[in-house]
Amino acid sequence: MAEVLVLVEHADGEPKKVTGELLTLARELGEPAAVFTGAPGTYAKAKAYLAEYGAAKVYVVESDDVAEYVGAPIAEVLAKLVGDAAPTAVLVAATADSREIAARTAAKTDSGLIWDAVAVTGDLVATQGVFGGSTIVQSKVTKGTPVIVVRPNSTAPVAAPGSPAEVTVDIAISDVAKSAKIVDRVAEAKSGRPDLTEAQVVVSGGRGLGAAEHFALVEKLADTLGAAVGASRAATDAGWYPHQNQVGQTGKTVSPQLYIAVGISGAIQHRAGMQTSKTIVAINKDPEAPIFEFADYGLVGDLFNVVPQLTDEIEKRKG
Amino acid sequence: MNIVVTVKQVPDTWAEKKLDAADKTVDRVSVDNVMNEMDEYGVEEALKIKEAHGGEVTVVTMGPAKAVETIRKALSMGADKAVHLTDDALHGSDALQTSAALAKVIASLSPDLVITASEASDARGGVMGALLAERLGLPQLTQARKVTVDPGAGKVAIERLADNGYSLVEASLPAVVGVVEKINQPRYPSFKGIMAAKKKPLTTLSAGDAGLDAGSVGLAAAASTVLDANPAPPRQSGTIVKDEGDGGTKIAGFLAAQKLI
Ligand SMILES: Cc1cc2nc3c(=O)[nH]c(=O)nc-3n(C[C@H](O)[C@H](O)[C@H](O)COP(=O)(O)OP(=O)(O)OC[C@H]3O[C@@H](n4cnc5c(N)ncnc54)[C@H](O)[C@@H]3O)c2cc1C
Ligand SMILES: Nc1ncnc2c1ncn2[C@@H]1O[C@H](COP(=O)(O)O)[C@@H](O)[C@H]1O
Numbered sequence A: 001m002a003e004v005l006v007l008v009e010h011a012d013g014e015p016k017k018v019t020g021e022l023l024t025l026a027r028e029l030g031e032p033a034a035v036f037t038g039a040p041g042t043y044a045k046a047k048a049y050l051a052e053y054g055a056a057k058v059y060v061v062e063s064d065d066v067a068e069y070v071g072a073p074i075a076e077v078l079a080k081l082v083g084d085a086a087p088t089a090v091l092v093a094a095t096a097d098s099r100e101i102a103a104r105t106a107a108k109t110d111s112g113l114i115w116d117a118v119a120v121t122g123d124l125v126a127t128q129g130v131f132g133g134s135t136i137v138q139s140k141v142t143k144g145t146p147v148i149v150v151r152p153n154s155t156a157p158v159a160a161p162g163s164p165a166e167v168t169v170d171i172a173i174s175d176v177a178k179s180a181k182i183v184d185r186v187a188e189a190k191s192g193r194p195d196l197t198e199a200q201v202v203v204s205g206g207r208g209l210g211a212a213e214h215f216a217l218v219e220k221l222a223d224t225l226g227a228a229v230g231a232s233r234a235a236t237d238a239g240w241y242p243h244q245n246q247v248g249q250t251g252k253t254v255s256p257q258l259y260i261a262v263g264i265s266g267a268i269q270h271r272a273g274m275q276t277s278k279t280i281v282a283i284n285k286d287p288e289a290p291i292f293e294f295a296d297y298g299l300v301g302d303l304f305n306v307v308p309q310l311t312d313e314i315e316k317r318k319g
Numbered sequence B: 001m002n003i004v005v006t007v008k009q010v011p012d013t014w015a016e017k018k019l020d021a022a023d024k025t026v027d028r029v030s031v032d033n034v035m036n037e038m039d040e041y042g043v044e045e046a047l048k049i050k051e052a053h054g055g056e057v058t059v060v061t062m063g064p065a066k067a068v069e070t071i072r073k074a075l076s077m078g079a080d081k082a083v084h085l086t087d088d089a090l091h092g093s094d095a096l097q098t099s100a101a102l103a104k105v106i107a108s109l110s111p112d113l114v115i116t117a118s119e120a121s122d123a124r125g126g127v128m129g130a131l132l133a134e135r136l137g138l139p140q141l142t143q144a145r146k147v148t149v150d151p152g153a154g155k156v157a158i159e160r161l162a163d164n165g166y167s168l169v170e171a172s173l174p175a176v177v178g179v180v181e182k183i184n185q186p187r188y189p190s191f192k193g194i195m196a197a198k199k200k201p202l203t204t205l206s207a208g209d210a211g212l213d214a215g216s217v218g219l220a221a222a223a224s225t226v227l228d229a230n231p232a233p234p235r236q237s238g239t240i241v242k243d244e245g246d247g248g249t250k251i252a253g254f255l256a257a258q259k260l261i
Helices: A017-029 A043-052 A072-085 A096-109 A212-225 A233-237 A303-318 B037-053 B065-077 B095-108 B128-136 B191-197 B247-257
Strands: A003-007 A031-038 A057-062 A089-093 A113-120 A125-130 A135-141 A147-150 A165-168 A181-187 A201-205 A228-231 A258-262 A279-284 A297-300 B002-006 B009-011 B033-035 B056-062 B081-085 B113-117 B140-150 B155-162 B165-172 B175-179 B202-205 B224-231 B239-242
Touching (some): A003 A017, A003 A072, A017 A031, A017 A113, A017 A147, A031 A043, A057 A072, A096 B095, A096 B128, A113 A135, A212 A258, A228 A233, A279 A303, A297 B247, B033 B037, B033 B065, B037 B056, B037 B113, B037 B140, B037 B175, B095 B128, B113 B128, B128 B175, B140 B165
Parallel strands (some): A003 A031, A003 A089, A057 A165, A279 A297, A297 B239, B002 B056, B081 B202
Antiparallel strands (some): A113 A125, A135 B224, B140 B155, B155 B165
């Protein structure tokens, strides 16, 4: 069976849930071969997880060259593996970094690129939601090795424990790929909550919150649900919440089981980032707010009354 | 500084976007079209860099004849000149082909800095900056929320958005910069700007003029194909209830009934 390459998505070696999703998907398309790229010493943290989710092989590149420059070095690794291993496809998560790496890989290998797939069938037909999810498209790569960028939360990760063969990739990253140097990394966002794009539940706040400190209401509700916190652009522009948490056309695209919009009007650009959520709940005091046109459950009321009551009620039910 | 900024004409954000029934490419004919909103931020950043360091801003677009409207807008904001790559043969090009075509045009302009926006609102690829860097063999400084150029030292640095903050990324010029909309506040074209735009130099190129091989461009040569396209089942609005002092409890009831809590 031919290999299906999966670029491992990780933070300092800790694999992200989407990696398990991609490996699960890859198992249906061929023999899953994980590609781990990271700084020296990071692979050890990913090893068990990749075995757990059924990687048959792991290609490992541990070097500062792949960790300290934007995009291009990892694309060189993938392009080399496409040449050496002749895989059926390359699967990459739809994160800001990885979609760029996918694009460069496709360019290097003269292959077709599909982004934001939510499903891929055995004959490599990908399903995409385009125009913010309003049109569903089936598409297929017709040239080279399909490079497919897959949305997080598209497949449920299923464990299939094995013991992958480890292959150290022998590659010298070119100078031109080492031209955009990452000289510092600055953490701004508060964490401890799940990743926005991976979370099963997202609670987002908008202009209706009125002030940065009122985001505490949203955070408290999120924490009772084990949810990630999102924000509308009005809220991030006002500086009430970090822009990394922005949901929408120019923010993150999320597709959780449950999305709760608090004081968000539901502008088309916000909708573009969340309308594929399984269930949408909206709290807004304006009955005419567009969000009510596509919410599964809409509560017309003042969020300052509704949200604390909802938080308490969930706590109570949890016992 | 010789700055190139890419812009793209897209269906209006508020228009109901469709794929053409026959060839399943984005329908750019039956809808109102505008400059991709994000590109306004790219143009603004190019103008700011020019204002700080001197030089010239050239707008580059690939698109049908009427994409010239978008060029005019960029010129009326203050860009100096423009190149419009337009040819029926280019219709249906995918991102990979578009990047190859744009790279060819851009390379001929020998820029110090290429500025793109992080995403166009039609296909939402978010890949053009990376692809242009790849094709041009230049540093990729995409996802920038802040750009600092030092022409004397031949350096450029950005704050690149990251999941939990940002990275500081540095490179030598020339480079490709991709901007996000947090970077600035785009200016509106002034009346004077609109009048002046009409007289600014505009070069129109066919695929052949740009040195593109006819067999490599357009829908027939694209590396991926759309097999089928259908409207998503419309999202029905669900239950709407008014808060009567028990709104939070009601939502909790709904969530419990859906087994979400
Ligand atoms: C190029 C471009 C890109 C964009 N990208 C994004 C994006 O990625 N994400 C995004 O979100 N937006 C984006 N936008 C902005 C978008 O158009 C809207 O302006 C934005 O989503 C509005 O945010 P909001 O819903 O929080 O604010 P508003 O539209 O002001 O809505 C606030 C809502 O809160 C309600 N409210 C007020 N007080 C209360 C209360 N006490 N209780 C209950 N409800 C209350 C109001 O009734 C109102 O409906 C973009 C715009 C542009 C031009
Ligand atoms: N046909 C085109 N002509 C000029 N610029 C383009 C074109 N397509 C994309 N771009 C640029 O690339 C950016 C990102 O586009 P995309 O990768 O298509 O989302 C856009 O905002 C434009 O600046």
